[in-house]
Amino acid sequence: MSPDHRASRTLPQPLDAAAVDRAAHRRTEPHLVSRLRGEATTRTVLVHRGRLAVAHDGGLALLPPGDLSAVPAPDDGERPRWFFLGEATGEGAVSGRAPTSYLALVLPDDADAEDVDIEGVDPAGPLAVLVREHPWSGLRELSPRVDPSQAALATEAVALAAWHAAHERCPRCGEPTTLENAGWTRRCVAQGTELYPRTDPAVIMAVVRDEPEEMLLLGHAAHWPERRFSTLAGYVEPGESLENAVRREVLEEVGVDVDEVAYRGSQPWPFPASLMVGFVARARTTELRPDGVELTDARWFTRAELERDVRSGEVLLPGHGSIARALVEEWFGGALPGA
Structure with missing residues (x-):
């Protein structure tokens, strides 16, 4: 392989070929996720224990608002966690005219056991239902069989979920941290220090x-x-x-x-x-x-x-x-x- 050939192009990677704009300028909008989860053109990626919900056609499940109406709102705390992933127009949008906003909903690890009473009867809590009613796939298995936009959304959602799980406490003082900026920062409750995904x-x-x-x-x-x-x-x-x-x-x-x-x-x-x-x-x-x-x-x-x-x-x-x-x-x- 000649040096000229090696430098002629970059390798096409399915996890990095996205048509989705991360729209970082929107992350500081007040109550952004709460507003977007009620819009008809919003779609949500589900993450549970590092795995992704899969649609019946084998692609990434992108849930409309109606499927998540019973899930607690993001302003009620961090169970479950909601993040803003970005938006898309044109080919990456649900509608050809209106932009599509994408969210991630990260279900707690114990979501499939949540709301189970002492007798072991499952009352079909909304988080448990979401876990049970979807097939799940790891990113390694899913990414080769979905389109670039879905692979990029899945990668972004999994990466953010892993970072939040590892930074529930401040690495400097050990005190709790809280989620801010639509999932893109955390803040130490004791020092006020802002933490960014690394x-x-x-x-x-x-x-x-x-x-x-x-x-x-x-x-x-x-x-x-x-x-x-x-x-x-x-x-x-x-x-x-x-x-x-x-x-x-x-x-x-x-x-x-x-x-x-x-x-x-x-x-x-x-x-x-x-x-x-x-x-x-x-x-x-x-x-x-x-x-x-x-x-x-x-x-x-x-x-x-x-x-x-x-x-x-x-x-x-x-x-x-x-x-x-x-x-x-x-x-x-x-x-x-x-x-």
């Missing part, structure tokens, strides 16, 4: 070599199922550039020196709060020394070897919704079989 950058890289022929390096992480191989990845450390993070992670994990590092694209990965920044890295050395801690195996593959091993089941690649899969298939030059 993203953890991580690098993910297709390490390649040219001699004796073009080859791709894939590794097997210690905690993965048998035969699972993927590109190398790791978190960026404080005070470290993305490029040097690529070089450090490759050297630490497999003992390979890397020189040229070229950016290819990025992907939000809210598990719980990562941003995967993708690169192609050119190896200067080829001997592989897996660290035995994070990686238990690493192999160089030619294109013919990779295709053979994937088709036979000897190698299992990451899912189609991941930037890791996109990096592998870009180097390969086309789609590979298997999920």
Whole structure:
């Protein structure tokens, strides 16, 4: 793969190709979520235990106001939590004329057990009903089979839900925090400090070599199922550039020196709060020394070897919704079989 080809385009990522405007300027509007949940063109994404409600057609469930009329209003507290995700017009809207506003409703983890009396009789509380009447899917499984707008909404909702769950108390003093700005900030009740959602950058890289022929390096992480191989990845450390993070992670994990590092694209990965920044890295050395801690195996593959091993089941690649899969298939030059 030539440098010109690598720089010609960014990788298309289904979690990042949205036609939805986040409309950040609206987040400070008083009672925004309360007003929007009563508008006919508003649609709501449901999140429960990090999973998403799925419609009967297999897509992301986008509920109209009437389906949620019995759910407590957002001004009544944080059970359940409501967030403003953004708005859309044109192709991303429910109606061709009026803009569609999108909300997220995050149900408490125990919503499916809520309102159960001491005899175990379920009186069909509204939150419990919502959990029971929808099929649920993780973002990894859902994103490859929905359109870009739905994938983006789902990713945004899951990321915000995870951040709020982890920041119910102030990281400085330990006192409770409250939700503000339609779900986009929290505030410490003791100090008044405003907290913002954070993203953890991580690098993910297709390490390649040219001699004796073009080859791709894939590794097997210690905690993965048998035969699972993927590109190398790791978190960026404080005070470290993305490029040097690529070089450090490759050297630490497999003992390979890397020189040229070229950016290819990025992907939000809210598990719980990562941003995967993708690169192609050119190896200067080829001997592989897996660290035995994070990686238990690493192999160089030619294109013919990779295709053979994937088709036979000897190698299992990451899912189609991941930037890791996109990096592998870009180097390969086309789609590979298997999920």
